[in-house]
Amino acid sequence: MAVVYDRVALIGLGLIAGSMSLAMREAGLAREVVGYARSAETRDTAREIGLVDRVTGTAAEAAEGADLVVLAVPVGAMGAVAAEIAPVLKRGATVTDVGSVKRAVVEAVAPHIPEGVHFIPGHPLAGTEHSGPRSGFASLFRNRWWLLTPVEGSDPEAVARLAGLIRAMGANVEEMDAAHHDLVLAVTSHTPHLIAYTMVGVADHLKRVTESEVIKYSAAGFRDFTRIAASDPTMWRDVFLQNKDAVLDILGRFTEELFVLQRAIRMGDGQHLHDYFTRTRAIRRGIIEAGQDTSAPDFGRSQVSGKDA
């Protein structure tokens, strides 16, 4: 495949950035991939395993002269990184990010982007429960969605080029408004994650059921909630703080709905429960028909076996 960007700079060297590097190199999409991570340990590991072509000592050093800069740090750190690299950004370069929320990233990053540099926020709907520089693999994005939320006045050519890179890594690209992105993700990802975290917390505090029993019988449903609860705490803290409005909105609706079902249980209203459980089948059917289901449910995370895929 043809080179899309001469030099790509990855700021942050975790699962997403690492997988991007491997995917880009596998397909020959960049002449050089440089990377930086705040942690010296991560930089050492990246050097040791040859995750990128070159590991730099600062974010600015990585970004300088790059044609594409990818901000792959927790959402709460995006603003500071943008401020640091802004002075060295090349005219005509594109800056994107891979954060799970978009409005907050636009607010934090856009003000730092100099004239003549394209800022195109993005969000790959891909991940695993693993994190760190050793967790990446080239096929992570294959057949996954990668949402782009171009800002007012984004250069269509720069957007098309970035979309081309993403498609060449195997993902499907869709564009939408940042606010809409945040609401869609609050429904399909953020709130489900918070709920799963909560359920794990409940089990952890319960004294009458021992932890060993919770673990032993976890395959009855609970186990899949714990998979989520192993996700990176910093990333998820930032997601909830930065997508506060949409998450609180969906949580409010969730609680209302839960109370209605809880009341039906308390009152012994079997008809209500049966009708509700029957209605929810339609969405499931839609997902199967849309080809978005696999035999390996994974909370949006590729299986570890994906490494071998």
Place this chain on the structure above:
Amino acid sequence: MAVVYDRVALIGLGLIAGSMSLAMREAGLAREVVGYARSAETRDTAREIGLVDRVTGTAAEAAEGADLVVLAVPVGAMGAVAAEIAPVLKRGATVTDVGSVKRAVVEAVAPHIPEGVHFIPGHPLAGTEHSGPRSGFASLFRNRWWLLTPVEGSDPEAVARLAGLIRAMGANVEEMDAAHHDLVLAVTSHTPHLIAYTMVGVADHLKRVTESEVIKYSAAGFRDFTRIAASDPTMWRDVFLQNKDAVLDILGRFTEELFVLQRAIRMGDGQHLHDYFTRTRAIRRGIIEAGQDTSAPDFGRSQVSGKDA
């Protein structure tokens, strides 16, 4: 393997009973497996595919002369079936069930069991999102837990014999008290299922996010909640009605916990969120260490591919 029961009667011919028949026949654990289902269509299908050795026209006809009778009907129907078969039960026979709640089943069934018949309630922690006579497969119980909740004065020999059959079908047997079973399952299965149903209902009602978007981006977490929401509505209605106290107890704790997290999001208390998300990792580690995780999270359901296993 040696025959454990001469004649086994399955009352109900859905996923669990069908899988039991296939597993028992594969391993030669019964000389004859007879079956009955209330629906004529199910009986016809069972005959057509040869699911059991003989399909009878009534539950009593199936139970008459059987050495083991398995009640595999929704929990709400157990009492009526027990009353119907009670007069024909053979002295020395064992009656068990496969319901997801145990206290309510004991209350509904035990009064009908005649003197000299052993009643040993049970619950296999196994299933798929499919139901009906065509959904069973012999390996469904392999490496799954099968909980037995013998009642006061159960004959140890009868319990050991039933446990032997279950182990021969590939499952692991554990005994516990019926009330404790119901609490453990409320935590590890029932409440997670209700929560997942609720989240799917929320998405279904949301107008600002289209259904097609929810479906399209469901792999970000939501999808696995919908898998649950495709479960049999009658079975789950009965579970929630029959395990009301334990489910309401756990739901109350869940809501408290959720409100504390919701408040932390509203107040921007990142430290609280980070600490919480860090603590929940321990349970996840425990599950991995206990060997109760696979690369295919399935809410306690075997993958369809298990059919080929």
